[in-house]
Amino acid sequence: MDIRGAVDAAVPTNIIAAKAAEVRANKVNWQSYLQGQMISVEDCDFIKKFEVANSEDKQTILTKEGNQCAKTFLNLMAHISKEQTVQYILTLIDDTLQENHQRVNIFFDYAKKTKNTAWSYFLPMLNRQDLFTVHMAARIIAKLAAWGRDLMEGSDRNYYFNWIKTQLSSQSSQYVQCVAGCLQLMLRVNEYRFAWVEADGVNCITAVLSNKCGFQLQYQMIFCVWLLAFSPQLCEQLRRYNVVPALSDIFQESVKEKVTRIILAAFRNLLEKSAERETRQEYALAMIQCKVLKQLENLDQQKYDDEDITDDIKFLLEKLGESVQDLSSFDEYSSELKSGRLEWSPVHKSEKFWRENAVRLNEKNYELLKILTRLLEVSDDPQVIAVAAHDVGEYVRHYPRGKRVIEQLGGKQLVMNHMHHEDQLVRYNALLAVQKLMVHNWEYLGKQLQSTEQSTPAVAARS
Template identity: 90%
Template structure:
């Protein structure tokens, strides 16, 4: 999928477009504003001329009187308080920019002469009460920032991105898709992608898509991931935030082709744009762990109008197939652990696996052990807790200094906390792990435990 054509097409217009059509139909009596001395004769004359001009004449007017155009629009915005008229002015500006992206330079030229930034005139409007006014201003800001010759930066960019995050987090506004559209437009610019990540924007997107939002907003948020993944350095960052499980869940449930398409395109970007081989491999393992291969095989059987989908499916099947062949039992274990979705897969109960790999849990400053102890602390899934407790016990049993390491990481207390868990499977595995932490004679322990009947273990499909 091509980034240039896709971004503009993805900005939804439904609710805001319907309201804009209504606003355009209510023509403003500029003469009455002139008579009331609320606007100047010069501004009145220009706005009437511009409003009446045909499309081809508008460009000629803007070529000759660009400075006057910007000044008139901004003067009218500043001096008229009637909300309906402000809505009309903003709609005219938005239409003008949408017709020709180069027209943003009219505002950049004017701002330069007045020692301002092009968006400084519109940012204060995000605090207005009227929702249409606020979101039309937000659209104009995004267009100026994305299409202009200067980048928005510093406090202005922070302010705008924080506003977007607040709007997306609340999701209560009927204009939330418009906000998502503004973000999509911004993230086509590489510098803004990094700024969005700096502003903790990725966690905001994850929160939206895991909160059962509608399919259109879901599509727009995943589209934002797709854009972020065009930057190789951000692929490395996104890896740490575990986005593959969230996207694979949506892929499994998706009934909308556009949502399926954008998830596949995102997966492809994550694999294709990753600069580091290790990052590429971790993404592939995460996709395998989340059963994306099986989903791809099912999708391959279907017919699609969009050639990109078939192409992405073929690419992903090929790359994940290669990774499966290279997959060691430790890779499989590591990937499962990082996904946070522990199951009773064969590797956990394999004596050979623990004998050969227990010491490897110490690698990268105990990265995997820290994940295990963290899961014991934050997970509310009984199966995850039971498997995590079991694995800590096996680590201690097979690594000579394991007890000391687990105590230093706070794992011993966390395991003990689950000895009275309401779930029988969790209680049993926590008890077993604590005994391994306490007892030295494993053969004796084994005989003692034979009398205890473990609960039936269920596995996820």
């Protein structure tokens, strides 16, 4: 799947397109504005000439009078308060830029003369009351920023990205797909990808995806992940976010081919663009952990007209197949823990695993232990809490200084907090973990635990 062209195709023709058609049909009586001395003769003459010109004549006008065009558009926008007319002007500007991307330069040239930035005229419009005006201005800003010769930087960019995040987070606006389209356009530019990640934009994307949004918004948000993963350095940074589990959940349930296609492309980018072998392996393990391999095998049985889908399935099957062969029990455990989706897989109950690997939970400044204790604090899934409590107990049982480490990380108190949990398996595993944290005679406890675990159902029933 090629980045060129795909981004433009992805900006949806949604509610904004329907409203724009309605706005275009309501021609403005410029003469009345001139008579009311609200606009100048110069601006009136230009706009009347420009709006009736065909595509070829428009290009000629813009080549000769680009500065006048920008000046007239911005003067009209600034001096007319009637919302319907402002909507018309913005639609005319958006149409002009959409016809030819190079036309953004008329605003850059004009802004340079007036010592402004091209988007400075449109950013204040994001605070207007009328939703069509706001979102048409947002579209124009995205086009200027993505197609222009200068990059949007500093406070302007921060303001625009924060506005996008707020709009996506609320998801209440009927124009939310338009907002997503603006982000898609911005993220085709490498510098904006880094700025978006720095602005905590990935958490915003995963939050939207986990919020059961419609398939079109799913597609757009995953498209943004696909774009981010074109930058090798960002592939490293994206490891910090639960991108793979978020995409995997949708991958299992999606019935829309366009959504499946973009998820496959995003997965492929994460594996293909990552510069570090360790990063590629981590993504592959996360996909295996999230049962992507099984879904790929199912999809491989089907026929697709789109060659990209077939190619991506083959690529992913091959890469994940290689990773499965290299998979150690510790890799499997580490991947499961990082996904935050603990289940009673065999490694948790394996005495051999804990004997050989407990000390490895200390690696990278206790990275895995910190994740384990964090799950005890933030998860609301009883199974995850029960498994996490069990694992804390096994760690302190097999690592001599484990009790002190768990106490320093706040894990002891977190386990104790779950001793009165409403779920009986959580209570049971928290109780066992606390016993392991307290006791000094391991041999005695080992015998006690053995007899306790054999009577687990009875214990659970009484608790």
